[in-house]
Amino acid sequence: xxxxxxxxxxxxxxxxxxxxxxxxxxxxxxxxxxxxxxxxxxxxxxxxxxxxxxxxxxxxxxxxxxxxxxxxxxxxxxxxxxxxxxxxxxxxxxxxxxxxxxxxxxxxxxxxxxxxxxxxxxxxxxxxxxxxxxxxxxxxxxxxxxxxxxxxxxxxxxxxxxxxxxxxxxxxxxxxxxxxxxxxxxxxxxxxxxxxxxxxxxxxxxxxxxxxxxxxxxxxxxxxxxxxxxxxxxxxxxxxxxxxxxxxxxxxxxxxxxxxxxxxxxxxxxxxxxxxxxxxxxxxxxxxxxxxxxxxxxxxxxxxxxxxxxxxxxxxxxxxxxxxxxxxxxxxxxxxxxxxxxxxxxxxxxxxxxxxxxxxxxxxxxxx
Ligand SMILES: *Cc1c(COP(=O)(O)O)cnc(C)c1O
Numbered sequence: 096x097x098x099x100x101x102x103x104x105x106x107x108x109x110x111x112x113x114x115x116x117x118x119x120x121x122x123x124x125x126x127x128x129x130x131x132x133x134x135x136x137x138x139x140x141x142x143x144x145x146x147x148x149x150x151x152x153x154x155x156x157x158x159x160x161x162x163x164x165x166x167x168x169x170x171x172x173x174x175x176x177x178x179x180x181x182x183x184x185x186x187x188x189x190x191x192x193x194x195x196x197x198x199x200x201x202x203x204x205x206x207x208x209x210x211x212x213x214x215x216x217x218x219x220x221x222x223x224x225x226x227x228x229x230x231x232x233x234x235x236x237x238x239x240x241x242x243x244x245x246x247x248x249x250x251x252x253x254x255x256x257x258x259x260x261x262x263x264x265x266x267x268x269x270x271x272x273x274x275x276x277x278x279x280x281x282x283x284x285x286x287x288x289x290x291x292x293x294x295x296x297x298x299x300x301x302x303x304x305x306x307x308x309x310x311x312x313x314x315x316x317x318x319x320x321x322x323x324x325x326x327x328x329x330x331x332x333x334x335x336x337x338x339x340x341x342x343x344x345x346x347x348x349x350x351x352x353x354x355x356x357x358x359x360x361x362x363x364x365x366x367x368x369x370x371x372x373x374x375x376x377x378x379x380x381x382x383x384x385x386x387x388x389x390x391x392x393x394x395x396x397x398x399x400x401x402x403x404x405x406x407x408x409x410x411x412x413x414x415x416x417x418x419x420x421x422x423x424x425x426x427x428x429x430x431x432x433x434x435x436x437x438x439x440x441x442x443x444x445x446x447x448x449x450x451x452x453x454x455x456x457x458x459x460x461x462x463x
Contacts, residue, residue, distance in 0.1 A: 151364035195330025209256035268400030
């Protein structure tokens with residue numbers, strides 16, 4: 096757009112840097128405070144975090160008068176040590192940030208900035224990937240997933256300056272095998288391959304065990320989904336030390352303290368309570384399989400999911416209309432008005448009670 100910078104121009108956009116004027120920011124799913132609303136639209140965990148989390152926060156505040164007066168540990172060593180222990184890697188192989196969205200922003204800056212080559216990511220994937228591409232002014236090729244929404248590893252055997260793939264993928268829930276990820280890693284020894292494992296704890300295989308064998312692999316995870324800590328904002332990357340050091344360089348040019356004192360203590364406590372974490376994940380997996388079965392009874396086609404959400408299509412009911420009708424009944428699900436996926440709904444797995452309410456409501460809507 097043409098913007099004339101003179102005193103008669105009242106367009107508020109005139110204050111913005113030119114590249115920011117044309118950005119299309121990420122649009123998060125609706126957050127509602129209404130307690131009657133059933134939120135199945137942003138893949139939050141239906142269960143609360145481990146009780147150890149609240150204890151750790153209370154202890155931190157009551158035991159140390161200095162805990163908020165002083166800056167936190169810029170290296171978040173306590174938290175990184177707990178994550179390293181759980182992931183069976185070295186503390187120098189862990190980077191933590193303010194949500195994995197921020198970690199991804201640092202990853203793009205550290206590894207993907209190239210004047211002429213393109214980043215590769217699937218055409219159907221997490222919508223933040225193209226947002227960061229645009230934000231940093233980079234080039235990218237969106238590689239089409241196949242007709243069954245499967246990622247084909249051989250499509251990633253072409254020139255690039257970095258690859259990012261969500262595994263399981265969002266919003267489809269479909270997971271790759273580790274052998275397929277290895278195929279991509281082997282074909283790209285000179286670029287960084289990022290595997291975004293936001294949903295890996297709900298049944299997919301983690302690529303963390305490949306880290307010793309590949310100097311170009313970065314695995315990204317978050318406490319937002321499987322650890323019920325979306326409100327805390329803690330995400331992390333796991334990779335060989337040379338890649339973690341690169342992320343540290345970027346971080347220390349942007350914000351030395353991305354993870355605050357409370358988040359460090361609270362997330363560390365979550366990693367200490369492994370049995371609670373495993374129980375919650377197992378429950379979500381069981382409830383997912385049950386919900387899939389019930390929706391299939393209603394005529395829905397459900398993509399095979401290894402995540403805490405499912406991606407569903409109904410042959411006779413329009414997805415956009417279904418989402419609106421559910422909203423009228425106080426149930427939020429995610430509809431994407433985008434080519435290839437505008438016939439689908441993404442539905443987060445709730446508690447058994449939540450899922451029953453969803454199925455009953457859908458059943459009534461479909462009968463009308
Ligand atoms: C939710 C999500 C994230 C972001 O997680 P935060 O840690 O909450 O920022 C990253 N990648 C994918 C694919 C996600 O679905």
